[in-house]
Amino acid sequence: MEFDHVIRKRKMIRKYLPNKIPDRIVSKMIKNASKAPSAGHTQVQEFIIVTDPATKKKLRQASVNQKSIEEAPVLIVVCSNTSRSVGRYGQRGRDFYSTIDGAFASMLILLTAVNEEIGAGFVGAFEDDKIAKILELPEYVKPIGIITLGYPDESPAKLERIENEQLVHYERW
Amino acid sequence: MEFDHVIRKRKMIRKYLPNKIPDRIVSKMIKNASKAPSAGHTQVQEFIIVTDPATKKKLRQASVNQKSIEEAPVLIVVCSNTSRSVGRYGQRGRDFYSTIDGAFASMLILLTAVNEEIGAGFVGAFEDDKIAKILELPEYVKPIGIITLGYPDESPAKLERIENEQLVHYERW
Numbered sequence: 329m330e331f332d333h334v335i336r337k338r339k340m341i342r343k344y345l346p347n348k349i350p351d352r353i354v355s356k357m358i359k360n361a362s363k364a365p366s367a368g369h370t371q372v373q374e375f376i377i378v379t380d381p382a383t384k385k386k387l388r389q390a391s392v393n394q395k396s397i398e399e400a401p402v403l404i405v406v407c408s409n410t411s412r413s414v415g416r417y418g419q420r421g422r423d424f425y426s427t428i429d430g431a432f433a434s435m436l437i438l439l440t441a442v443n444e445e446i447g448a449g450f451v452g453a454f455e456d457d458k459i460a461k462i463l464e465l466p467e468y469v470k471p472i473g474i475i476t477l478g479y480p481d482e483s484p485a486k487l488e489r490i491e492n493e494q495l496v497h498y499e500r501w
Numbered sequence: 502m503e504f505d506h507v508i509r510k511r512k513m514i515r516k517y518l519p520n521k522i523p524d525r526i527v528s529k530m531i532k533n534a535s536k537a538p539s540a541g542h543t544q545v546q547e548f549i550i551v552t553d554p555a556t557k558k559k560l561r562q563a564s565v566n567q568k569s570i571e572e573a574p575v576l577i578v579v580c581s582n583t584s585r586s587v588g589r590y591g592q593r594g595r596d597f598y599s600t601i602d603g604a605f606a607s608m609l610i611l612l613t614a615v616n617e618e619i620g621a622g623f624v625g626a627f628e629d630d631k632i633a634k635i636l637e638l639p640e641y642v643k644p645i646g647i648i649t650l651g652y653p654d655e656s657p658a659k660l661e662r663i664e665n666e667q668l669v670h671y672e673r674w
Contacts, residue, residue, distance in 0.1 A: 331616045334504045335533050335609065355665075360508050362665050365611070367625060371663050376670040383672055407674075420626075424600060428625055428646070431604030436508065438538070439612075443504045452540060452601055453593075464673045473601070490544050492528075492535050497549040499556060500637045501580075 334442045339486070341447030342396045344478030349402055353444045354477070357404065360440045364433040367425035370413040373433040376405040376463055383462065387474060390458035396449055400476035405459070406434045411468040422470070430472025437475050447480035507615045512659070514620030515569045517651030522575055526617045527650070530577065533613045537606040540598035543586040546606040549578040549636055556635065560647060563631035569622055573649035578632070579607045584641040595643070603645025610648050620653035 329337075358375055366372055378384060379402055387405075388397040397403065408426035417425055434450055441448035451474040459471045502510075531548055539545055551557060552575055560578075561570040570576065581599035590598055607623055614621035624647040632644045 329504050331502050331504050331507045331612065332533070335536055335613075338536065338538075340538060358665055358669055360505070362662065362668055363508055363511065364608070365511075365513060365623060369660055371668075374668045374670065376672070376674060378672055380672050423596070425625055427597060427600045428604040428607075431601040432608045434601075435537070435605045435608040439504065440508075450538060452598055462673075466674065469674060487542055489535065492531055495535055495544075495547045496531055497547065499549070499551055499553050500635075501549060501639065501642060 329443045334439050338438060338442045339484050340449045341480045341482065341484070342449050343480065343482040344396065344400045344447060344476065345481045346401060347479050349446055349478060353446055354402060356444060357437045357440045361433040361436045364429065364436050366429040366432070367413060367421065368416060370416065372408040372410060372412050372426055372429050374407050374409050374469070376407065378403040378405060386462045387459065390462060391451055391454035391474060394451055394453070396476045397451060397474060400478045402477045404437060404475045404477065405463060406430050406437070406472045406475060407465065408470045408472055409468065410470055414468065426470050427472060434473045434475060441477060447478055449476040451476065502616045507612050511611060511615045512657050513622045514653045514655065514657070515622050516653065516655040517569065517573045517620060517649065518654045519574060520652050522619055522651060526619055527575060529617060530610045530613045534606040534609045537602065537609050539602040539605070540586060540594065541589060543589065545581040545583060545585050545599055545602050547580050547582050547642070549580065551576040551578060559635045560632065563635060564624055564627035564647060567624055567626070569649045570624060570647060573651045575650045577610060577648045577650065578636060579603050579610070579645045579648060580638065581643045581645055582641065583643055587641065599643050600645060607646045607648060614650060620651055622649040624649065
């Protein structure tokens with residue numbers, strides 16, 4: 329699909345059909361996401377693919393009970409492995425760069441979903457310590473987002489947006 | 502350009518020719534970036550376009566002296582206006598969602614640059630308080646990244662990357 333068309337078409341999907349999505353598409357998402365930039369090319373981004381219903385249920389409970397987490401046939405949990413960056417960047421690496429880098433990879437997954445005609449949603453509202461326990465994350469791995477994936481069972485209206493002119497400043501705020 | 506081609510072609514550019522880039526392209530970047538998702542559609546992302554040499558020089562000094570900041574003909578400083586999210590999300594809004602949302606918008610600018618055949622680089626290494634002073638950011642506005650833009654004066658080699666298989670986990674870490 330044309331790049332600009334992908335950008336225009338992207339929407340968060342929260343309702344999914346139960347049908348599985350092809351492994352080929354999930355692999356394509358990981359392939360694109362792993363091309364995301366990272367601070368000093370530390371490549372902190374790692375991905376946990378979750379399809380097990382029991383795990384999805386627990387993840388839902390750790391994420392303010394968001395239904396889409398349990399209902400989506402596949403989740404990709406984007407994590408940042410700070411063991412690859414913290415020695416170089418210290419606290420700013422752990423608190424800031426790791427979040428930026430994980431979000432870069434997440435954005436590429438959300439866009440790839442549009443290009444592959446799959447629905448996707450990003451969830452950032454979760455309790456980090458519960459997610460870490462459920463997914464057995466080492467202490468140096470920070471969860472950044474849970475991406476829900478599947479064929480859409482809704483067609484949400486376009487969201488209203490603030491006019492561009494109100495979001496742009498010249499030379500200073 | 503085809504979406505997958507944009508993803509494959511993206512590279513950080515750090516050396517720029519002095520030639521200006523058309524306003525049309527900068528506007529296109531803002532247009533695409535403003536379509537980024539945000540926590541609860543709070544639309545925190547705002548953009549400061551900087552072309553003034555004196556301001557670029559100061560920003561360079563606040564960003565571990567990265568030359569590209571002074572040399573790029575245009576900068577887009579991506580900020581998150583947390584006044585639109587903090588009431589709803591508190592500290593997690595300010596520390597985490599605002600960074601994710603700013604990174605989402607930044608990723609869209611980096612990809613749009615590829616699609617418009619412009620070079621772009623992302624800088625996250627800066628002192629927030631100095632950036633705030635230079636750009637007169639209110640206390641509730643958090644700088645997320647400085648994006649350098651211009652026609653490339655280098656053609657960096659493809660970076661080596663960790664194999665996908667090493668970055669993917671199934672069901673748990």
